[in-house]
Amino acid sequence: MSDARTLLADVVARLFAERVTRELRESSEKGLWPAGLWEAVEENGLTLPLVPEARGGAGGTWDDAYVIVSAAGRHAVPLPLAETIVAAWLLDRAGLDVPTGPLTVAPSQRDERLKLTRRDGGWRVSGVATRVPWGRAAKHVVVVDEADGQVMVALAPAGGARVTQDTNIAREPRDTLAFEAAPALAAAPAPAVPRDALRLYGALVRAAQMAGGLEAILAMATRYATERRQFGKPIGQFQAIQQNLAVLAGHAAAAGMAAASAFHAAARGDLWFETAVAKVRVGEAAGIGASIAHQTHGAIGFTYEHQLQFVTRRLWSWRAEFGGEGEWAAALGRSVAERGADALWPDLTAR
């Protein structure tokens, strides 16, 4: 890791460790927006790693974005940070200015569309998007649609949508936004952005958040195993516990590798394969890892009082968002099958 990136990692870790407290996570689950935390994140330039400095961003790379997004997962940060990073990058790709404040992207569901149409010299947004991450908290929504035969990125004020609140099982907002020919603030073609950008980049950031979450639960379970005593010794001295935690460590390591590879591929602009790999591999690790972490913690880890659930409930939510392992695995399998057996190894080593 470069020195600058190590520095970034330190800044992010310190900020989240200080500010993302149990009280903050709990109040967020009750529906309170953590405005102070958002301001701190924005002030530190963490929302715009992919926007050039000349346009008000931090001028970083996708590898820098990985540091931020995985740390947000590790600390169960109750903010649309990953969504804002992706939304800001999309706006920048289309040459549009990035407003301050939290952003989200929509739609997140496979079969939904928010349609962009021209009217009176501007663009209008129409349609219903369900389970939009942080829909109620976002100041603006970034929409990707095809119009006039090209991929368009549009910025719509969240106030233009009728919001119906819902959450995922971690009680993060997942709201329905209904737009009825709502005027977009800006829209522009983005030829380098793929049509399925929201699903793709959504899966990418969820993989990184989960990889961070797996690191967190590995650390929590390892620490608990050295502190909790039964039968006269720390439970981590029992081989059964050691073997389980070694399995969790393997999944956490694989998850981190897969997610970091996908972000690195995103820097090349050719990320579909690595993102599919990451969403499948990390999603699988999330389920197994959460199970081992809970088993290690015993009954105390099954309480709301204990912090483990802030991470595991997110892992169970995130693995299903922007496509679960089954959907991505089938897509990956189809693409491999279409290329044929003789292409698999050359393709893999060419990446």
Place this chain on the structure above:
Amino acid sequence: MPTFRFDLCELPPVAEALRREVRGFLGAELTARPPAQRARSWGGWDREFSRKMGARGWIGMTWPTRYGGHERSALERYVVLEEILAAGAPVSAHWIADRQSGPLLLRFGSEAQRQRFLPAIARGELAFAIGMSEPDSGSDLASIRTRAERVAGGYTVNGTKVWTSNAHRADYMIALFRTRHDPAKKHEGLTQFLVDPKSPGITISPILDLRGSHHFNMVVFEDAFVPDDLRVGEEGAGWKQVSTELAFERSGPERYLSSLALILELIREAGKAPGERAAAALGHLVAHLATLRQMSLSVAGMLEAGQNPNVEAAVVKDVGTTFEQEVPEAVHALLGVEPTIETGSDFQQTLGYLTQNAPSFSLRGGTREILRGIIARGLGLR
């Protein structure tokens, strides 16, 4: 937080140029090799092929030229290894010597031993076996009992080694013997030796594996003589040397690629437009495969940088062998085709071979349980 990390490793252009060269060679050499043979991975024995690899400079790649090596980088060697494994080339006649015995001699052997053995290994002419396990000493390697007792000019050896792959056709064996017996200090008093398996007093008999195939042996030493100049390193330094050697052994791409041949046959079997279930099963396997390659490459990058990624190597081997074993299970769950030995399709034969060979993946070179113990130690639990 965890005490291990995996950074992305990108191969340098020189390694990619080498990959094309290796692929060209393998394409020409292996045209007639059927999938079920390719599935033997590094288990296929072919002296002629090993000499060809040696002639191309692909054995002992990182060793000094004065010992017949080629002073290439660990990443260049990595590329050669992953290509020959992916192609299923028959490399058993030089694999152990290139991976373990040569590096061991380079590090701990005498100057005379290096000059005598390393150039011949690099030419692909010397095959090695490893004599570690005994009937009562498997994972608890430090409990070995085969004794080497000092006599004039060398040692007299008595005892038994088991699971010694290729002892019946190797030119030399590097064996671990007990030179001093103190029950309170079983890790001390162990010493490594170069042994000529054809010496008097050594009896080699086959142990057939579960398929009825012969690669393991039992090697019985009855007053066998080993001269002083074939002792490797100092008397009593064997445990440290063996630990180093086993770390060489854990870090390579052979710990996740053993079932690649079956994935390739699955792709052929599923066709260009598989159904949802087959596509998902295939995608699941490819996601694991691609991730493991990045992890294995990451370890290679750490080795190239002069780091000591022991825990990371144990993680790759544990995750990798679990994946290798999952492949025949996933293929069976998906298709339920009956596995065969020498009849049926290439797909059935490959499935038949790997289904039967899979149990060895998490045993050879250190069991899954031992590896997970190493990982647990890395986590600070032991």
